[in-house]
Amino acid sequence: MKLKMDFVSSASLNGKPEKNKINFILSKVRSGSILVLDGVMKPEEEMNLIKETMRRVDDGFPGIEVCSLKKEMKGLKLLFDRVSDSKERFWNWMIKGPPKTELKSGLTLIGPAKIIKKIKKNPNSFSVSAEV
Amino acid sequence: MVFGRFVNWIRNFFRTRRDIHLGIYGCTNVGKTTLANLIAKDWTGDEIGTASPIPHETRFVQKKEKVVIESNGKKLSINVLDMPGLATKVDYRKFLKFGVKRKDAKERAKEATQGVVEAIKWLNNVDTVLAVMDSTKDPLTQVNITLLGNLEARKIPVILVANKIDLKNSKPDDIKEAFPQYPVVNVSALKKMNIDQLYDAIIRHARKAK
Numbered sequence: 590m591k592l593k594m595d596f597v598s599s600a601s602l603n604g605k606p607e608k609n610k611i612n613f614i615l616s617k618v619r620s621g622s623i624l625v626l627d628g629v630m631k632p633e634e635e636m637n638l639i640k641e642t643m644r645r646v647d648d649g650f651p652g653i654e655v656c657s658l659k660k661e662m663k664g665l666k667l668l669f670d671r672v673s674d675s676k677e678r679f680w681n682w683m684i685k686g687p688p689k690t691e692l693k694s695g696l697t698l699i700g701p702a703k704i705i706k707k708i709k710k711n712p713n714s715f716s717v718s719a720e721v
Numbered sequence: 722m723v724f725g726r727f728v729n730w731i732r733n734f735f736r737t738r739r740d741i742h743l744g745i746y747g748c749t750n751v752g753k754t755t756l757a758n759l760i761a762k763d764w765t766g767d768e769i770g771t772a773s774p775i776p777h778e779t780r781f782v783q784k785k786e787k788v789v790i791e792s793n794g795k796k797l798s799i800n801v802l803d804m805p806g807l808a809t810k811v812d813y814r815k816f817l818k819f820g821v822k823r824k825d826a827k828e829r830a831k832e833a834t835q836g837v838v839e840a841i842k843w844l845n846n847v848d849t850v851l852a853v854m855d856s857t858k859d860p861l862t863q864v865n866i867t868l869l870g871n872l873e874a875r876k877i878p879v880i881l882v883a884n885k886i887d888l889k890n891s892k893p894d895d896i897k898e899a900f901p902q903y904p905v906v907n908v909s910a911l912k913k914m915n916i917d918q919l920y921d922a923i924i925r926h927a928r929k930a931k
Contacts, residue, residue, distance in 0.1 A: 631870075631874070632867055632869075632870025632874050635867045636841055636867055636868075636871050637841075639808075639837065639841065639864075640837070640841045640842075642809060643811070644838065646810075646811050646830070646834045648827070651810045651811060651812035651813075651814075652808070652809050652810025652811055652812070653809050654809060654810065654863075655809055655863050656863050657866075708863070709859070710861045710862070711861070712861075
């Protein structure tokens with residue numbers, strides 16, 4: 590069996606409604622791909638990804654394994670990040686329709702639980718064991 | 722949309738405070754139901770649910786209302802909510818290893834996925850959370866990280882419960898090291914170890930939610 594990995598730039602997901610992002614991720618993972626994103630979803634988005642995954646679990650798709658590494662921010666970068674969050678929340682509050690968010694700096698790996706057997710995470714790295 | 726949020730804000734501003742909803746969250750098989758049963762039995766005499774070594778034994782949110790806990794002369798009325806275990810995967814084949822029949826295993830898996838969805842929805846209604854972790858296992862799981870990130874974003878007070886400290890391979894310090902920004906209470910829900918410390922922590926931190 591072949592192992593397929595998709596490396597996706599955060600630019601292709603940024604600014605999209607959360608629902609579209611989750612649909613994109615789950616369609617890739619359900620088809621057997623391991624997805625690597627050069628960004629990190631917000632905790633609320635990640636929780637919604639888990640929720641949506643649970644709705645799609647069936648005999649052939651037991652779910653996902655996910656691991657992310659968020660870039661630590663300090664000082665001015667942290668301040669800018671929080672200002673950017675507040676700006677995003679404000680615009681999403683003002684506009685009608687589904688909220689649009691951007692990925693944070695970092696790395697995320699999402700793959701089918703059928704293939705990924707174990708993820709060992711450390712504060713600054715993670716290792717993945719897969720079985721094809 | 723803006724008007725709706727304004728109405729909600731006004732409603733929340735004037736509402737009378739109800740009892741604290743204490744959500745017991747965590748991965749599967751970390752001892753959530755054992756802990757919920759212990760709290761409920763200590764203060765009401767009744768248990769909430771059935772604990773089991775089979776994952777996803779709790780597949781529906783279980784509730785015990787008006788549990789009045791007391792510590793150091795302070796009282797607090799809480800509604801204890803025992804949540805289904807959070808997970809990113811539910812494979813019915815795993816239940817077969819515990820002797821569950823295939824048909825029942827599939828039904829159990831279906832209910833388990835619905836339970837996870839319910840537990841996540843309840844995040845909008847809990848006031849304080851006990852995030853239970855198995856101190857014999859690696860705490861740096863994505864489920865724990867995502868749960869704590871969500872609680873932080875929602876500004877919900879959280880107490881980390883390092884459970885199963887009665888076991889030889891327990892390493893509660895790993896939990897403190899992994900999540901240094903949160904209060905951690907080391908307990909054994911099964912052996913009733915350090916439970917008074919937990920009640921004290923609940924009263925101290927849940928009051929912040931009031």
